Amino acid sequence: MNPLDKPYAQLALAVLAVLVLPLFLKSGILATEILIFAMVVAACNLLLGYTGLLSFGQGIFFGIGTYAAGICLTRWQIPVPVVLASAAVLGAATATLVGWLSIRRQGVYFVMLTLAFSQLFYFVAYTFSGVTGGDNGLLGVPRPSVGGTALNAPWSYYTYVAVCFVAVFAILVMVTQSTFGRTLLAIRENEGRAAAIGFPTKLFKLEAFAISGAVTAFGGALHAMLIGVAPLSNIEYHTSELILIMTIIGGSSSLFGSVLGAGFYLLLADALSTVWPRWLLLLGLVLVTVALFLQRGLWGLVERGYDLVFRRERAPETPAEEH
Amino acid sequence: MTDIALQTRGLGVKYGNFHALAEVDLQIRRNSVHSIIGPNGACKTTLFHALTGRVRASSGRIELDGRDITDTSDDDRVRLGIARSFQVTSLFPNLALRENLRLAAQGRTPWQALAPWRRAEANAEALAIADEVIERLALAPVSNRLAGELSHGQQRRLEVGMAMAARPRVILLDEPTSGMGIDDIEAMKQLIRDLGRDHTVLFIEHNMGIVMNISDMVTVMRLGRKLVEGPPAQVRDDPEVQRAYLGNMITGDIA
Structure with missing residues (x-):
């Protein structure tokens, strides 16, 4: 195993990312957005990379979290920690429902089911505009306050999100290292065998969905507070697609790869959109490149680079003797 | 507890309209080595699928230590003490x-x-x-x-x-020696014989050398039905088995 894949190395890299972003970025908003998407993408990775489930439903959970924050904060002035916790619970519940229905089918049919749910939830949000604000979304979502002062300055809210991000990332590292996470890998590898040795595989998939949904909704709530709006676009199918693209660009074999994926996408989008209005076209080319030449994503590139620098002198492993 | 570890009565499996298994009655004695033989297409593996719960029985019942497990899911059966290996490595x-x-x-x-x-x-x-x-x-x-x-x-x-x-009570091995070299086969034979001490072993095998040497009981299947059952020597000499179904397939000697 590459030393960079070890759990503490992953966590150290995440902390490093939090510290490095303010040094290179002028916009605190963009930096915060990167951290929010980094945790959401890592949660998607739990399904795609660890369980082998390509879910188009991540936008649902993100949107649910956004609306939970929007409704709780604009109508009832509930304390932010409570709002974040209830967003996570609501996300887990929704993900359990969507997952429970979707994992009954496998492969393409599973993907189509999550896609269908994604559309369904979008139209529900669009239709019940009394609750969600419809096309306009919910305006005036306040920032959290610490010690009586609202975190209205971009970098002070960045700090708040950074603490949340490191905590969530640490939890996800723990999940993937646990006996649960290792069973997920087994299910991804060979579901039939996992069932044959006694694991109720559906229950494991469902739990992976619940955890992923909780983190995604948590991120959605943070996002609503970042931009001050709970927009309809957060529950759109496009958000699901965005999260999946970031996951694939980052590489699904490591959690930190997801942080790279989110950062890469958002920074590239930020840079390209000022250069050329049709920047999405260039992004398409990036995706094609990743799909053709970088199937392990940016993280695969990092691993290769590490091997090149630190392991060049090492002899290839000698095959163990057979007897 | 009875002396029978695993038992089926009138077990049948249907794939659509195709009767893969029909009226299979098996009694596997505790701590015995019981082998299932039969030509290709005898649905031996389907029998294993039914016993482990991968495929649902369409008729009949399956009992593990006298307990009805016909409707128990495959992962629950592992907890009750049935484990298997696969014919195609999985x-x-x-x-x-x-x-x-x-x-x-x-x-x-x-x-x-x-x-x-x-x-x-x-x-x-x-x-x-x-x-x-x-x-x-x-x-x-x-x-x-x-x-x-x-x-x-x-x-x-x-x-x-x-x-x-x-750590199963009953261990099901589906052609454990398939594709193995001669040295490996000998080691596998020893292993299966040893397993019979702590477990009840049910295994499907084409290598008659192994079957005739280490089985306590042999069941011959053909086209999803049980044909003959008995100790190795009896099955080997059964004229019906030899003539009609296996021909010269039984070549292994009893050591």
């Missing part, structure tokens, strides 16, 4: 050999594994079982290699080990 190819066995040992207590905060290494028992199986199968030198990188013989041994790691 491992976790990108996980280490030891991890494959640890998972198989953990499969007996899967609810523990649902806790996302519990470390895999905390289950010392599963690790100990994995190491014990590695030792017994002489796979120690390759225990950290990925299962997909092992030689065919090693993979076949690991396949049997996956069933052993569940």
